[in-house]
Amino acid sequence: GAGVSQSPRYKVAKRGQDVALRCDPISGHVSLFWYQQALGQGPEFLTYFQNEAQLDKSGLPSDRFFAERPEGSVSTLKIQRTQQEDSAVYLCASSLDFSVYNEQFFGPGTRLTVL
Amino acid sequence: KQEVTQIPAALSVPEGENLVLNCSFTDSAIYNLQWFRQDPGKGLTSLLLIQSSQREQTSGRLNASLDKSSGRSTLYIAASQPGDSATYLCAVIKAAGNKLTFGGGTRVLVKP
Numbered sequence: 001g002a003g004v005s006q007s008p009r010y011k012v013a014k015r016g017q018d019v020a021l022r023c024d025p026i027s028g029h030v031s032l033f034w035y036q037q038a039l040g041q042g043p044e045f046l047t048y049f050q051n052e053a054q055l056d057k058s059g060l061p062s063d064r065f066f067a068e069r070p071e072g073s074v075s076t077l078k079i080q081r082t083q084q085e086d087s088a089v090y091l092c093a094s095s096l097d098f099s100v101y102n103e104q105f106f107g108p109g110t111r112l113t114v115l
Numbered sequence: 116k117q118e119v120t121q122i123p124a125a126l127s128v129p130e131g132e133n134l135v136l137n138c139s140f141t142d143s144a145i146y147n148l149q150w151f152r153q154d155p156g157k158g159l160t161s162l163l164l165i166q167s168s169q170r171e172q173t174s175g176r177l178n179a180s181l182d183k184s185s186g187r188s189t190l191y192i193a194a195s196q197p198g199d200s201a202t203y204l205c206a207v208i209k210a211a212g213n214k215l216t217f218g219g220g221t222r223v224l225v226k227p
Contacts, residue, residue, distance in 0.1 A: 004158070031213060042119070042204050042217030043159075056214065091158060095213065103149075104215065106158040 004107035025094030121218035134192035138205035
């Protein structure tokens with residue numbers, strides 16, 4: 001079956017522009033995670049959804065970052081007024097069940113470059 | 116706050132040598148530990164997952180050990196091949212939540 005998909009794969013934005021990054025999780029997966037990976041570093045947690053509920057947004061670096069999953073499936077990460085420090089790869093992951101740990105399956109990521 | 120460290124940051128070995136990758140974490144109260152592989156421009160591929168009650172997991176040429184009390188895990192890759200060249204990441208998950216806390220990764224180059 002299809003894995004986690006993300007679009008666009010690459011995004012170049014001018015400083016100050018708004019961007020929207022999309023994640024399509026594996027069908028039926030309850031949990032969805034967003035991570036940010038700066039060049040040469042490990043991914044860092046941004047936010048977590050269980051179905052449509054955003055249960056943890058403690059990793060969002062500022063109020064310019066906003067994520068939603070209105071129907072409990074597709075999720076969008078929006079960054080307003082992008083800054084150069086927002087340049088990173090944004091990874092989305094989904095997992096089947098929230099009550100016991102199940103493996104998180106990662107998408108290919110969206111590489112955001114802010115000029 | 117959980118911190119995960121991977122040493123070395125980069126490693127270069129000739130083909131056929133065994134690889135030893137280290138991961139350490141500061142908070143031993145983990146639910147499990149997972150090793151991932153990341154190829155350039157790609158997402159993360161899960162290699163091995165070790166539950167907190169386990170000491171090791173094996174898959175083919177890969178073996179991962181876990182010592183919770185000392186906050187360490189080691190990934191062994193036997194008889195390395197050029198196709199093993201990638202970045203290897205370890206991540207831990209707390210019992211209370213599902214978010215992964217990652218180390219910085221070890222970039223591996225296996226020379227033919």
